[in-house]
Amino acid sequence: MTEEPSGQIAYRVVRLKPHGAAWFVVGPRGLLRSGLPEPTVAAARRKATGEFPDAVEVADLWPEFVRQLEDYFRGGRVTFKARLDWSRVTPFQRDVYRRLRRVPFGRTITYGALATAAGHPGAARGVGMAMKRNPFPPVVPCHRVKEAGGGLGGFSASGGIEQKKWLLAMESQSVSRH
DNA sequence: CGCGGCACGAGGC
DNA sequence: GCCTCGTGCCGCG
Numbered sequence: 001m002t003e004e005p006s007g008q009i010a011y012r013v014v015r016l017k018p019h020g021a022a023w024f025v026v027g028p029r030g031l032l033r034s035g036l037p038e039p040t041v042a043a044a045r046r047k048a049t050g051e052f053p054d055a056v057e058v059a060d061l062w063p064e065f066v067r068q069l070e071d072y073f074r075g076g077r078v079t080f081k082a083r084l085d086w087s088r089v090t091p092f093q094r095d096v097y098r099r100l101r102r103v104p105f106g107r108t109i110t111y112g113a114l115a116t117a118a119g120h121p122g123a124a125r126g127v128g129m130a131m132k133r134n135p136f137p138p139v140v141p142c143h144r145v146k147e148a149g150g151g152l153g154g155f156s157a158s159g160g161i162e163q164k165k166w167l168l169a170m171e172s173q174s175v176s177r178h
Numbered sequence: 179c180g181c182g183g184c185a186c187g188a189g190g191c
Numbered sequence: 192g193c194c195t196c197g198t199g200c201c202g203c204g
Contacts, residue, residue, distance in 0.1 A: 111186045124186035126199035154185025
């Protein structure tokens with residue numbers, strides 16, 4: 001696995017035809033941020049450098065992770081393996097993200113059930129907030145979280161609710177293809 | 179600090 | 192259906 005320049009923050013943009021360009025940012029302690037596909041490479045770059053102005057683009061960063069992204073957006077049943085840097089999230093968010101990562105490909109959970117499973121019963125609304133601030137999509141699969149009443153809930157990544165629908169449809173098709 | 183607002187949900191009416 | 196409140200957290204003053 002290619003390491004980032006010593007102690008520095010590195011990012012990489014991943015072209016994913018036909019979806020666009022995904023991106024991720026890596027620091028000394030692991031993944032700092034990842035992003036669902038943007039329409040263009042330039043937009044993906046802006047996302048990465050907007051949040052991490054000092055980040056340097058590294059063409060061969062984390063090739064194994066890139067392979068997982070490519071497989072996933074090709075419809076593959078991928079469970080992402082990546083070391084996450086938790087230093088920028090609250091303890092509550094860490095509990096929720098950790099638990100959500102164990103919700104498998106093609107399955108969903110409600111905001112309330114996720115709150116309870118993460119050890120914070122009653123905090124469904126807090127879970128919504130944590131999803132909105134998810135720094136690690138799709139590694140932390142926030143698109144798999146729906147409302148208890150059967151509604152989809154929201155989605156604040158740049159693709160909006162359509163992207164959530166699309167991701168869920170892709171996963172359910174992949175699962176039913178067996 | 180307090181207060182309002184959120185990708186929620188349960189309970190009361 | 193409409194409150195109201197618990198929950199976590201943030202931005203604003």
